[in-house]
Amino acid sequence: MMKKFLVAQSKEEALSLKRLHAKSVFYAGGTEINRLESAVQAEVAIDLSKLGLNRIEEKKDEIIIGSMATLQTIATSSAVPAWLKEAALFCGSFTRRNMATIGGNFALMLGRSYVGPVLLASRAILLIATINEKGKYAEDEVPACEYHEHFASYQGALILGFKIRKSDRFVGTLRFAVSSQNRASVTVGFGAEKDLSKVRVYAAVYTVGVLRLKETESRIEKGEITTEEEIAKSVAAEVTVKSDYTGSGEYKRYIAGEGVAMLYGEFLKGGQR
Numbered sequence: 001m002m003k004k005f006l007v008a009q010s011k012e013e014a015l016s017l018k019r020l021h022a023k024s025v026f027y028a029g030g031t032e033i034n035r036l037e038s039a040v041q042a043e044v045a046i047d048l049s050k051l052g053l054n055r056i057e058e059k060k061d062e063i064i065i066g067s068m069a070t071l072q073t074i075a076t077s078s079a080v081p082a083w084l085k086e087a088a089l090f091c092g093s094f095t096r097r098n099m100a101t102i103g104g105n106f107a108l109m110l111g112r113s114y115v116g117p118v119l120l121a122s123r124a125i126l127l128i129a130t131i132n133e134k135g136k137y138a139e140d141e142v143p144a145c146e147y148h149e150h151f152a153s154y155q156g157a158l159i160l161g162f163k164i165r166k167s168d169r170f171v172g173t174l175r176f177a178v179s180s181q182n183r184a185s186v187t188v189g190f191g192a193e194k195d196l197s198k199v200r201v202y203a204a205v206y207t208v209g210v211l212r213l214k215e216t217e218s219r220i221e222k223g224e225i226t227t228e229e230e231i232a233k234s235v236a237a238e239v240t241v242k243s244d245y246t247g248s249g250e251y252k253r254y255i256a257g258e259g260v261a262m263l264y265g266e267f268l269k270g271g272q273r
């Protein structure tokens, strides 16, 4: 249960407070922290609202999205690519979209993550800040895939934002749920350069987590699998699943495969989401 609510006035202060209080969390939109039966359990909330992290900046070659930008701001911003707007709209509730932030959603990395699979598939760069035990503050750029792969070691880091390169890379995402308000069984993200290099395939699978499907990526890049059917089979064979109320393990395998195959089909048609 939350006992203290501290409003950080700077990024350094947010990180210092996090170090100082063992049972603390960064407080962004608060929609998961305050959710009934939330997995995030803490006694001290460190509010990030005064840090100026809610801006979306369009530069010549890239877009910088502050971690405190809400899913609703993202869904309506002209600077944001269509594939990320689509992921933001996976959050079906307008009220929650208005509070929930991209940073909070990515940091949770849930098996029903809205933005995780597509940001990872896009090869986005994370802007993060850390403070060491001597109080030395540092900012760094970390590929999203590295953050995902070494998730445990980035706990305690503050996500400042996301850098998305403007390019003709194909990036797409699909979410499979009974309705927009229900928990998704599977959410997939697929990204590739025009020459089918730097392929990234991610699947958020409910009650399992966010998975990178490296075997499928490699087989696509090597040209070992080229048809939608082959890709669906490869994904279904590689993805880890668990049966739960959103669907059986077999259904999740099937739908993850179909989802990635559909995105690959769009890529082949030259579609840009």
Ligand SMILES: Cc1cc2nc3c(=O)[nH]c(=O)nc-3n(C[C@H](O)[C@H](O)[C@H](O)COP(=O)(O)OP(=O)(O)OC[C@H]3O[C@@H](n4cnc5c(N)ncnc54)[C@H](O)[C@@H]3O)c2cc1C
Binding pocket: 025, 026, 027, 028, 029, 030, 031, 032, 033, 034, 035, 036, 040, 048, 067, 068, 096, 099, 100, 101, 102, 103, 104, 105, 106, 107, 108, 110, 112, 113, 114, 157, 158, 159, 160, 182, 183, 184
């Ligand atoms: C009814 C309901 C349904 C939901 N359904 C889904 C769903 O289907 N899929 C889904 O993914 N989520 C779901 N959520 C959870 C939540 O709404 C979203 O994940 C939301 O995007 C979290 O963002 P937030 O800003 O509210 O995060 P918060 O609740 O403020 O924080 C969540 C976590 O992220 C950490 N965090 C926040 N910002 C940063 C940062 N900048 N740097 C480092 N760590 C940070 C916090 O410390 C905390 O651990 C649901 C919540 C509710 C109430």
